[in-house]
Amino acid sequence: MAQQLKRWQGWLLFGGSMVVVFVLGLIVSSLLERRAEVVSIYNNRKHIFKDAIVAQNELFAEDFPREYQTWLKTADTTYQGEFNSSQRVDVLAARPEMVVLWAGYSFSMEYNTPRGHKHAIEDMDEILRTGSPGVNGNKDIQPGTC
Numbered sequence: 001m002a003q004q005l006k007r008w009q010g011w012l013l014f015g016g017s018m019v020v021v022f023v024l025g026l027i028v029s030s031l032l033e034r035r036a037e038v039v040s041i042y043n044n045r046k047h048i049f050k051d052a053i054v055a056q057n058e059l060f061a062e063d064f065p066r067e068y069q070t071w072l073k074t075a076d077t078t079y080q081g082e083f084n085s086s087q088r089v090d091v092l093a094a095r096p097e098m099v100v101l102w103a104g105y106s107f108s109m110e111y112n113t114p115r116g117h118k119h120a121i122e123d124m125d126e127i128l129r130t131g132s133p134g135v136n137g138n139k140d141i142q143p144g145t146c
Contacts, residue, residue, distance in 0.1 A: 045063045046062045046063055047059055047060075047062065047063055057071060071117060071118060072118070073116075074086075074115075074116025074117045074118045074119070075116060075118040075119070076116070077115065077116075084113055084114065085113055086115050086116055087113070087115070088112050088113065088115060088123070089112060089113040090110070090111075090112055091111045091112060091113060092108075092110065092111050098111065109128045110127055110128035112127070
């Protein structure tokens, strides 16, 4: 014999499904608003770049002021944490066992703690591992950019 739901259980099921549909509608509405916001930001930019890659960060300050301000904050080198800092610290000098662990990889030549994005190009230019001549001069340079 099939068991029927009680009257209050039917109303509870109906109300619950209405709440679920309402919440899903709010989520879809929010997603569509965000999509329109992205299109609006892209179309209202003050500087339109013809080149695909622009490496002059100051040009983005007017179009993306909040992002540019947080990028500028990465120049601060006063933070010192237990495992990371915003200063350049030679990890291999502090932990020589890492040289053995990374033997054969470019990380075994030089490895410094990561700093802010403002220092990224400067750090890549000055690090030893990107200028490795390779094993026996075979020019098998590993990309040391990670």
